Amino acid sequence: MLTRRQFNKKLLGSVASLAMPRIAVADGVQDLVASEARTRLAPAEYPETEVWAFGGSVPGPTIRVPQGAKVSRRFVNDLPQPSSVHWHGIRIENAMDGVAGMTQPAVEPGAQFTYDFTAPDAGTYWYHPHNRSWEQMARGLYGALIVEEAEGAPEVDLDDVLLIDDWRLNDAAQIADDFGAMHDWAHAGRIGNWITVNGNGAWTREVQQHTRMRLRLVNTANARIFSLEARGLEGWIVALDGMPLETPEPLERLSLAPAQRADLIVDVTADEGGEAMLVSFERDGGYALASFPVQGRARTARLSDPIPLPPNPVPALRSINDARRAELHMEGGAMGGMQSAMMGGRRMGMREMAAAGKVWAFNGMAEMGETPLIDAARGETIRIAMTNDTAWPHAMHLHGHHFRQISADGSVGPLRDTLLMNRSETVEIAFVADNPGDWLLHCHMLEHSAGGMMTWLRVA
Numbered sequence: 278m279l280t281r282r283q284f285n286k287k288l289l290g291s292v293a294s295l296a297m298p299r300i301a302v303a304d305g306v307q308d309l310v311a312s313e314a315r316t317r318l319a320p321a322e323y324p325e326t327e328v329w330a331f332g333g334s335v336p337g338p339t340i341r342v343p344q345g346a347k348v349s350r351r352f353v354n355d356l357p358q359p360s361s362v363h364w365h366g367i368r369i370e371n372a373m374d375g376v377a378g379m380t381q382p383a384v385e386p387g388a389q390f391t392y393d394f395t396a397p398d399a400g401t402y403w404y405h406p407h408n409r410s411w412e413q414m415a416r417g418l419y420g421a422l423i424v425e426e427a428e429g430a431p432e433v434d435l436d437d438v439l440l441i442d443d444w445r446l447n448d449a450a451q452i453a454d455d456f457g458a459m460h461d462w463a464h465a466g467r468i469g470n471w472i473t474v475n476g477n478g479a480w481t482r483e484v485q486q487h488t489r490m491r492l493r494l495v496n497t498a499n500a501r502i503f504s505l506e507a508r509g510l511e512g513w514i515v516a517l518d519g520m521p522l523e524t525p526e527p528l529e530r531l532s533l534a535p536a537q538r539a540d541l542i543v544d545v546t547a548d549e550g551g552e553a554m555l556v557s558f559e560r561d562g563g564y565a566l567a568s569f570p571v572q573g574r575a576r577t578a579r580l581s582d583p584i585p586l587p588p589n590p591v592p593a594l595r596s597i598n599d600a601r602r603a604e605l606h607m608e609g610g611a612m613g614g615m616q617s618a619m620m621g622g623r624r625m626g627m628r629e630m631a632a633a634g635k636v637w638a639f640n641g642m643a644e645m646g647e648t649p650l651i652d653a654a655r656g657e658t659i660r661i662a663m664t665n666d667t668a669w670p671h672a673m674h675l676h677g678h679h680f681r682q683i684s685a686d687g688s689v690g691p692l693r694d695t696l697l698m699n700r701s702e703t704v705e706i707a708f709v710a711d712n713p714g715d716w717l718l719h720c721h722m723l724e725h726s727a728g729g730m731m732t733w734l735r736v737a
């Protein structure tokens with residue numbers, strides 16, 4: 278496995294025992310406790326890894342609700358740091374968006390905050406902290422939020438959530454604590470050396486030939502982009518970022534940037550006794566990310582191609598031609614041309630910026646200002662042309678809304694909440710700003726957003 282470095286066999290000394298997570302339910306609201314925990318990420322010859330986790334496990338508990346149902350969780354912060362919970366991709370009210378310092382104050386250690394919202398859209402979503410995310414997510418804080426279709430769910434034999442993560446572990450299989458490393462911030466972000474699926478370095482699930490599975494992939498990594506293919510599986514992409522595609526798309530190579538999701542329907546075509554797998558490609562080769570040993574047969578012949586998932590109630594784009602337009606110029610980072618940017622009301626050079634922890638800028642600003650990128654009337658159609666004038670790819674995420682990419686030839690892409698932008702690329706997105714509140718637009722490479730790639734929109 279090329280991304281797994283050799284750990285040496287040095288063992289850790291004794292580790293102080295950790296408190297058991299609380300799960301008490303007093304008033305019918307379930308707790309979602311974030312605390313220190315220990316889990317086995319690395320192979321058995323290494324010690325367990327000390328992590329921060331929701332519900333004492335990595336990933337945290339999968340929250341599954343029917344479409345239109347309420348999600349209520351009392352977030353209890355047993356971490357040594359203030360935190361919050363952001364429900365990524367779910368179009369909910371602003372006050373529940375979990376952005377510390379914007380939609381709520383950070384929840385202090387020992388304090389609590391109750392999240393309570395209705396899940397409007399079916400699909401694959403996830404939750405994670407939105408305070409010092411670059412550290413808190415790298416330590417293991419994330420979980421899946423699955424909203425089941427009210428009707429028209431595809432018929433499958435198995436429905437699995439695969440949360441794919443990229444950890445940076447040291448030789449004792451502990452999380453490397455070099456969180457603020459400027460080199461990571463100014464380059465690709467924190468790229469790790471140990472890949473897990475659902476917290477497991479060798480995730481496996483036994484299947485039968487012709488088993489039909491729904492695989493819900495979530496990239497929870499700080500910064501790594503996965504490039505995936507299937508072997509011994511015939512597959513279709515049926516949803517991206519939770520939102521159904523109008524026509525399922527045959528699965529060839531799938532790129533999954535940080536925070537992106539893909540719902541696949543896959544049929545096991547590998548022979549009995551063989552193995553199907555999801556393969557992840559890197560520059561210099563590939564490795565099995567998830568493997569599916571095949572034992573027996575589920576049925577004698579393959580099923581017919583899947584039909585589309587039912588659409589979610591996202592407002593349709595109308596009048597893109599007279600939409601309000603904004604431009605977002607992304608610059609900075611290593612090997613970029615940025616000389617200076619605005620911070621604290623004055624212009625700073627790169628060196629001074631870096632000393633203040635900022636290395637990127639949106640529209641010449643290395644930190645969020647008092648004025649939003651766009652002040653939209655409720656229901657207005659908005660277009661944002663984003664230009665990546667840096668030497669790095671970025672995964673641009675809009676809170677509270679899903680958007681579509683508008684191409685120069687007028688074609689309109691699928692609904693997404695996170696879009697991968699390559700270097701030097703300009704991409705225009707459009708959406709109906711129907712969700713009132715203040716919403717972030719930022720790079721989901723977490724070192725990049727912390728380093729300046731963050732702005733916000735206001736919907737009145």
Ligand code: C2O
Pocket residue numbers: 363365405407536674676717719721
């Ligand atoms: Cu997944 Cu602003 O977050």
Ligand code: CU
Pocket residue numbers: 670671672720721722725726730
């Ligand atoms: Cu970025």
